[in-house]
Amino acid sequence: MPVPGSASPPLPRSSAGLARALRGRLGSVRFLMTASGLAFILVVNALIGYGIVQGRREALDAGERATRDLARMLESQTLRTAFAVDQMLRDLSFALDMLPDGARRGSTSIHDHLRQRRDSFAELADLVVVGGDGFALHHSAELPLPAVSLTDRSYFTGPRDGRSQELHVGGAITSRVRPGTQVIPFSRRWLDTDGGFRGVLVAMVDPTRLAATLESRDIDRKGSVILALGDGTILLERPQGYSGPARLTDWPAVWTALAAHDEATIRDTVPGPGAGPESGTDSLISVRRVQGYPFVIVATLPVAAALAEWRRDTAAWTAIGTVMTIAIALLTAFVVRQHARREEDQARLARASRRIRGILDSMPDAVVTFDTAGRIVTFNRAAEMMFGLREHEMIGQPIEALIPDARGGANDRDLTALRRDGHAFPVGFTVSDLRLGGGPCAAASYPPAYPTGVGALRPDEPRIYVGVIRDMTRRKQQEAELIASKTQAELANRAKSEFLANMSHELRTPLNAIIGFAEVLDSEFFGAVNERQKSCIADIHDSGRHLLDIVNAILDMSKLDSGLFELCEEAVEAHEAVGQCLMMVRDRAAAGGVAIHNEVTAAVAALWVDRRAFKQVILNLLSNAVKFTPGGGSITIAAGMAEDGGFVLTVTDTGIGIPSDFMADLFQPFRQAENAANRRYEGTGLGLSISKNFVDLHGGTLTCRSAPGTGTKMTVRLPAGRVIERPTDIGSHAKIPAA
Template identity: 80%
Template sequence: MAVPGSDSLPSQHLAGLARALRGRLGSIRFLITASGLAFILVVDALIGYGLIQGRHEALDAGERATRDLARMLESQTMRTAFAVDQLLRDLTFALDTLPDGGRRGDPLIHDHLRQRRTAFAEVSGLLVVGRDGFALHHSADTPLPPVALSDRSYFTEPRDQPDRQLFVGAPIASRVAPGTRVIPFSRRWESGKEEIGKNGGDGFRGVVVAMVDTTRLAATLESQGIDRKGSVILALEDGTLLLERPQDRHRIAQLADWPAVWRMLAERDEATIRTAAPGSPTNAAGTPTGVDSLISVRRVQGYPFVIVATLPVAAVLADWQRDAAAWTAIGTVMTIAIALLTAFVVRQHARREEDQARLGRASRRIRGILDSMLDAVVTFDTAGRIVTFNRAAESMFGIPEREMVGQPIEALIPDARGGANDRDLTALRRDGLAFPVGFTVSDLRLDGSPGAPAVRPASFGTLEPDEPRIYVGVIRDMTRRKQQEAELIASKTQAELANRAKSEFLANMSHELRTPLNAIIGFAEVLDSEFFGPMNDRQKSCVADVHDSGQHLLDIVNAVLDMSKLEAGRFELCEEAVEAHEAVAQCLMMVRDRAASGGVALNNGITAVVAMLWVDRRAFKQVILNLLSNAVKFTPAGGSVTLAADFEGDGGFRLEVTDTGIGIPPDFMADLFQPFRQAENSANRRFEGTGLGLSISKNFVDLHGGTLTCRSTTGAGTTMTVRLPASRVIDHPARTGSQVAGHAAGGAA
């Protein structure tokens, strides 16, 4: 039997549940909470996916880094091996060329070996072994060792294998430098085909050996930027270790002790794997377990070398682990921030009235700020009608605010509706007087839309008229600024005209003065030669004074003329090939007498440097002469002036003039190359001169694309350095034998 109304109960419950669900879903708190939870889930999922991808990318980057390191070291090893091989080829050619190549202990060949050893940084010694196994020549300063070397692999391998090009042996202890290990590189030395046919035999004359210092080779490899967290091994094809950096990182005697790498080398010439590398980590029993590492192995093409580069996986993933921790922290912070934001939004409704009151107070504060400003501030609507007018505007235009409210902005600034912002315009005061002003307009929104900027630059008249916004115009009186700008332009124009007039006057007057000065000097020379009759000693002294004074004045006029041409940009270089040492020698001859009379020693240290330069001969010699003259002039008796020259690493040429004189005060260094400037400007200064020498010298060097610099210590001396670019050097650097210093280290093993 059915109960009356029983069918309506489920429907009532469903209707109530639906209403409750609609009310719950319509709740702002529920919607914000659900949105925050969904956002947290999405962000955490993205962070997790990014971390997984980042780990894969970090491992891929580590593999590329190990491959790049192995390739870089392979390239360096190939360059070193090729250079040593070429050195040995050159030595065999020199031994065949020199008549005493086969004579034991020839001094000429000994000097040649020392020079070649000195020129090659990685080579600690060179050795020539005869066919009998005894040393014929070596590069050491000690006598030839009487010990037979026929049992050494670097001798037997080239002897027994005529077709072998270059032999590289395992590291051995040097007999000349105790405690030093060297790697022997050797080549077979044999007679030419004509000599073999003439004398018979197999043509074997001996072996040429280069001993490569392992420490120097390691320094060369380390200079390639090995990561401090990684390591590199250089070994022979048979597994013999030549170098390991960092040293003893893997604790193996040869590559055969590293099965994974040895198997990989047996299968291919180049590969990158991830496996355990021998190292420090140990298990509970104290047995080394190795380090999880990325390993790249390469065979050096054409040479018997193997490169092994390793990078610990922990080092590869170190940055990723830090990023993972950071992103995990970010996810946690974002979760907390969203929860706090939810609570914050719910409370915003209660604070609305408080915000309205705060906004009213802020409005009054802003009005007070506007009234306290020194610049005129005017607000107006989209139609250009003035809304507010601060006190500075009342003072500037002479009109009270009550009379200007509702008036068009054009009543103050006729061109206010132009498109450009922050521009100079003309304003009108109440009495009709016009004056320049700066006018800046900003757009102020009043609709309170969230996310909209309160104030932004605007172009008046370009916005929609239905938007509830006004404009804020800042007006600044520019009368004084315009006057200052006009005065500055007038002063600049007068200075440029005066400088141009000065340069033209100096150029014209210097040219006009040289003609009578040449005549004075010429007549003084004629009188000194006694062409018109003999003169007494008093007369000859006066004539000499006239000649020296005229020559000195002519030098000053020439310097002024050169300076005026340089300032006017009209000095033209007459370039030609100039030998540097010859030009320096000529300049030294010019200052020799003055240096001797002053007790100053001249030291020419560039006779061993041969360089052909493409320069203006007169300008180049003038620079050297000016520097030498200054050095001699400011060096007291008993001092010295030294010239030195060398080639820069980029192929440029460097010339230095160093003196032991009085030096240059530090406060004068900034004005050192300015014309007509001297450290002593008083009328009773101790040293003569116009102060043009260094300025002209610097301009000459600048015209050649070089630099002129100065280093000086007061009371200790000064060094002036001239640098010319490589484009000015037209010959390769060459040095005489006296400049090649021998080194005692190295020798035969």
């Protein structure tokens, strides 16, 4: 506790200072830019990580489905074979009962009958009829009947002792008829007419034929399958050379799963002596019992095989995440550095502004300077006295706040201004145009009207306007009511226009500000910049222009997608539109060493189309042709009438062509043939999509024919209803086939 009368510790003051410093740090634009970049990096990598984890789960699910499908395939083959064998043995029992030689040993007719049945059944290795004494009565082999007793064989003792009419299946044995051959015996009891035991009918099934379906489809290349009896005796193992457990009872996980369920999918290590390719491998295992027959099927797939493709994808996504992280970090560092330089330039601009402030304040007339957007930059003392407003209240406000009709006509005109109390009074308003890149002009209109010709002011050149305002109250008192009405009408009309253009302004204004500031810095009006700074300023300007083009394209695409794009149709000469578009791309083509051949005749056609949309389609096609045609190549543009009376325009180049697998996505927005971060050709992938939509709105078609290395031909077709003038003679381009 503090001692009474002593000074309080300075903790609250220190805490307040720390809080202010923290708020200042968090409010720093550079800090926010850096934090945004780091957050973006974290989000991108988190999404990639989530995709990798989800992909592993999906890969394991697909592996489980593959093992189940493999088990079901063997089950289907086994069921078909078992059912066919069972039915054949039933038919054989009936035939033996009906034939007089059925019980006579070594009958030739019975032998021929058995051989025919064996040959018609691909899975059968042999058919044997065993008498009640255990000796063979008939068989389908070419060898003589064996004279040995078969009472030691389970396929005889099982049906004999079991007294069941069900199909009996025994373990794989070595055939006595074909030495060295393994067979699986299927047997049934043979009864006489009184129901007494007459013998056993045996079908020897070739296990290699039983798995023919699996081997023909190579589905066991990565996994394995086991066919076993219900007691665990293994009948069949694939692939060849596989060495698993001797019996299924030696595989605890599988045997436990079979005891609990007729069908299950588990994950376990495949046991074995180590000789097989799967031995000791972590695997996905599907087990199932064959309903109606004493079979058990086990299918395995190594987890490594199931995850092989996922591992390749993980490596690719990890590389992508690394590249994106580096790119975002570099971009964030670049933007932060550029912002710091901009702050330095603004400081120099402020010092220059203070030097000219004295000149403005000494003038007897009201002097207001404003930028191209109409926002007030300076407001001298005479203006403060005339309007009853302080300068700090007007900085950044539109010039219309003082003179509502400032945008309404020629320079040096009589207008109406508003004082602080809302009182309107007439003024004379003269605007001088100060070119930041080339000195002042004597007078200029506002908003600016850009002239043409040598030495003319470019539309993108930085500007500042100096407005001189004189009070004209005495001369204009009689006109005050009329001017006020006009001002109200103009305000209402401007509000409507601003509402309709709000979306475009909201998107374009920040970009125009970036471009304008870059141009101000590049002009060196407020101070010299070095070469490195010039290069950075140029990058900012070019990037801003490029982004503005992208925003315009996206706005067009948004209007097209939402159905809000309306055509402003008029009569357009096709050859004039083509010529104007060629002027826009000719310099870029010449710089790239690409020749352009214009084969569009002057009298080709007059079309009823939206002029801007039609020219945008031609310009997009020409720009793409120039972009994707190497130096030394050529571009040909031609137009004419189709056989059905429509209009056809083609743009053909000798460029790199388009891959066939990308043609289906050619007119999809944001799709490009090269999507890698280091692709060779820039662009948003919107040009062809917008062009296709524009042509569709006109009822036409836009098609492409291309192949890699042979160039591309883009064809625009408009219906006959769009052609409003058909010349009688248009030269060699009069007719272009409609298809």
